[in-house]
Every structure is written in structure tokens, then in C-alpha cells.
Amino acid sequence: MIRLVSDVKLFLQALSREFPDVFSPPQPRRLARKACAAGEPALRGEAREKFAERVAHWSGKMGVRANQIRIKDQKSLWGSCSVQGNLNFNWRIIMAPEGIVDYIVIHELAHLLEMNHSPRFWRHVEAWCPDWRTHRGWLRANSGFLRALRYRNMLINK
Ligand SMILES: [Zn+2]
Secondary structure (H helix, E strand, O other), X not given: OHHHHHHHHHHXXXXXXXXHHHHOOOOHHHHHHHHHHHOHHHHHHHHHHHHHHHHHHHHHHHOOOOOOEEEEOOOOOOEEEOOOOOEEEEHHHHHOOOOHHHHHHHHHHHOOOOOOOOXXXXXXXXXXXXXXXXXXXXXXXXXXXXXXXXXXXXHHHO
């Protein structure tokens, strides 16, 4: 059993050397401080501006037309896209490390070219965001933390 634990530890250490962005991003405590200092309404406003700006930037490059942009607090999604080109983004993404907003925007805009997660879809994403695996890995590793921030935020503010 102890042997297994130390094997797992070594394996994780090797992984973290290979994927530093996934394992040691600017981390939870800093994000929590940012969330607590600014408060949710301010961060939603920041998210609105940032997503609008990045959608304008990437839709031009990718040759797609985005329609309305909404900022939400989806339970299980970071972003979504309708066939009409309406985009929804989760405000919590604004607390993630640099590069993740762009990944989410590129991901949703790529759905205007491919409405699925086929290899063709990922080729569109890869063309504009070669680090997409790192960003997706970070989101998978930290989604619980990002989603829990509201409760932490409320506790600290009270
Ligand atoms: Zn998708």
C-alpha cells in the first residue's frame, strides 16, 4: 500500500514537470483573494467586457459571426453556443489563469464551424489555440474550486 502511494506520488511529480500549467497555475488562494476583494458583481462586469472584447477579436480571425453574448452562472458549463451564434459564458472563468478565456472563446466560436466535438472541431480549436489541452486540463482540475467560490465569497463577506 505504501509502495503504491509513493508510486502514485512519483507519477504525479513527473506529470507536473511535464504539464506545469495544469499543476501549478497561479492558484486557488490568489483566485479566492481576487474574488473576495472584487465581489461577484464586479467580476461579472469584468467578465462581460473581457468576453465581448475577445469574441470580437477571435470571430474576426476565425471568420465566424457571433450574435449575442450572455454572461451566466451555469452549473456545469463554462460556455455554450447556439446555431444562431448566441454565446453564453460563465463569469467564473474570469478568475482562471491567463489564456483560458481565449480558449473558451475559441472553443465556442469553433462550434459555429462544427457543432460537435469531432476531430474536425478540435482541429479548428488547435489552429487558434495550440495549448487547448493544457487549458482543458486546468479547467478539469480546478472546476470544483471555481464553482465553489461564491460560497467562500459569501462566507468571507459576512
Ligand atoms: Zn464544446
